[in-house]
Amino acid sequence: MTFADPLEIDLAGYDSVVVSPGVPLNRHPIAEHARNAGVSVIGDIELFALARPSLPPHKVVGITGTNGKSTTTALIHHILETAGVPSLMGGNIGLPILGRDPLPGGGVYVLELSSYQIDLTFSLDCDVAVLTNITPDHLDRYEGFAGYAASKERLFAMQSAGSVAVIATDDDQTKRIASFLRHSREGGNPYSQGLEVMDSRLRGNDGVVAVLSTDITGQSRWPALQGPHNAQNAACAIATCKALGLTDDQIEQGLATYPGLPHRMERIAEKDGVLYVNDSKATNATATAPALAAYPKIHWILGGVPKTDDLDDCAPFYDHVVAGYTIGQAGPMFADILRTAGKLVTESGTLEQAIADAAAAAKPGEVVMLSPACASFDQFSDYEARGEAFRTLVGTL
Template sequence: MIVSPAFAGKRYAVLGLARSGLATVDALAASGAHVIAWDQREDARALVADKAELGDPMEMDLAGLDALVVSPGVPLNRHPVTCRARAAGVQIIGDIELFALARSSLPAHRVVGITGTNGKSTTTALIDHIVRTAGLPSRMGGNIGLPILAQAPLPEGGVYVLELSSYQIDLTFSLDCDVAVLLNITPDHLDRYDGFEGYVASKQRLFVMQSPDHPAIIAVDDAVTRRIADALPQTVPVTARSVAAEDQSRWPALQGPHNAQNVAVAKAVAEALGIAPETTAQALASYVSLPHRMQRVAEIDGVLFVNDSKATNAASTAPALAAWPPVDGRPRIHWILGGLAKSDSLDECAAGFPNIARGYTIGEAGPLFARLLGEASVPVTECELMVTAVAEAAAHAQPGDIVLLSPACASFDQFRDFEARGDAFAAAVAALRDKAGAETGAGA
């Protein structure tokens, strides 16, 4: 884990004991800080009882704390702890800010910070892969699900590659990224912000924290990111068009226009880090998709099954629908969609409708989405359940077709999270593969 003398002898309260909260308690306690920790779940509190004093920030006196460290999941615009901390004069921070404060005690290193509405995890993992391919020590952390404070410190010359959500940026005040990245901004998480512009301002703060001589690599493929790029002196603009003209078939795990943007950004980051273009090209070719992000799960009887469960809104699904255009005029995508809708439209996906052979709706949004697809003259089967959708899609698909789970919805109506939803898709595909194998064996 990352420890620092910067925390020794100080008092911190930690609210929220999921992955990042537990890592925060461990790092602070190991650094010699006095830690007070709390979570509504008794089992979570039990995990830190030997390292921290237990205390609810909603009931304890916050005066005298050096900071209140909260989980990114705590809605600061609605949670009453925000007013209590403000009244006590206590700053609310997150684990990324603690990492920023610890940097001066770590071996010399660089930090790449990646934000945006869609594509953050793939770009983070891709940059980490490029850095490792170049022979440099690298650590991924942040919103990708790996708490940075739980990571072992890198040796001198290492690169920390951080995926940063808007929630994490809101809790960070001194992270000066050696390279900062913005992919795109579309409306999302608006329940946490004062409208779309509030969300945009949150993303923009990543660059406000940067030194002016540190590059800000911004994909200027939309009006919002162009506006941010024009306001910064250190901008290195890139565009997906610079990659879309290349042969993406050289990069099997990076198909579709959204991955063209991810690749364009990753190339620019690699150049900023001094990595040779031939090394970057090698890394792009050998990169393997993250689970649940355009992940190739299996090919059965010539039909490709792709798990894009991470696509939790229409904007993130739209590029997946563009990845496989018709062949000889025949649409090839069998689209599994639905869940807990974030919007009552699929307008952002409409450009991809000509690529869809049939839709298969699941979950709470199933009836709504079936109606919308029907109105757009896209054939549709209402399935409700994932296993039914996979079976129906496989039955309709022909060799050369793609069965694509890209739900355009949150998962919480039927699944714990998008990972559980993607795992259910993969399990249903595995059952089909086993059945196909058994039938082939029986006929042999």
């Protein structure tokens, strides 16, 4: 088998070059090569968008944001399935959407979309487009934070009349985008002309559902959706499912039965009144902080390969930490930080020992949580292997 080098092919006559979202278009030579030939560079989501007219009647929900988009995507998909609505989940989560069989008529495709995927998409007209939040990320691919935010914003620019925009307005960038959508429609800008919009109280007619996580009630009834970050995810999912026509009872049933994603505040087991939670996906302090906020009494297992030399983002929630159990390369450093903050610490060294130490100390009503605030590569192949080890070890208690 012979593979051609796309950089040496004469692209004249081609419609497009299809690349992986991981290809950095800001510095990869394929971008200039395609531009010189007048050929667009697209991704698999654009191929799906182009194929939509040939599919049975359906709707598309697109979810983007810096954090929470995987949980929000999976939650919307679960609510729809629980309500009996045919649904497929894809994009930046699970199997590629082009690798799935088409849905029957009336189905809903629920797509998690990274900024990289949006950059390669030009005609995805989402019936509901969702933005969870925007914080600095992937800045090596963009001209600063503004360029990154503009990439997320393009999801709404592709929407047509009658579409709904759901935006969690908990940060400055999302507030700006929601405001711009509304004002641009009032001014006749085609960017949002004709959007059918609701806000969290179903007011207005400008096409934007602006939701705030502080508006959420009932979170205590949804076991897998604890913590302020999951309040935001739930707020977006509720607004989206209402826009799709689901009833409050259907939405509540989905929220209450949502099992959560593996390694993301995953409830593993409850033993002798102690809950064990796997948050192995939290590979930095910023990701761990919401997990610490979710429960009032935590035996915290942390450590691994550190990405920073501090735990500053976690500090506001130290009052939720009953004790810390450090592992891996960062163990001694994190132990010093927690002791300086007045917390009890055991330098367990390994995950197996940390679970044994925490299980021996935890009382009924408390939580033993793996939320490492570190990469895993000193002791595990990846965060998934670390989480699976936690699950197995808890099962042996």
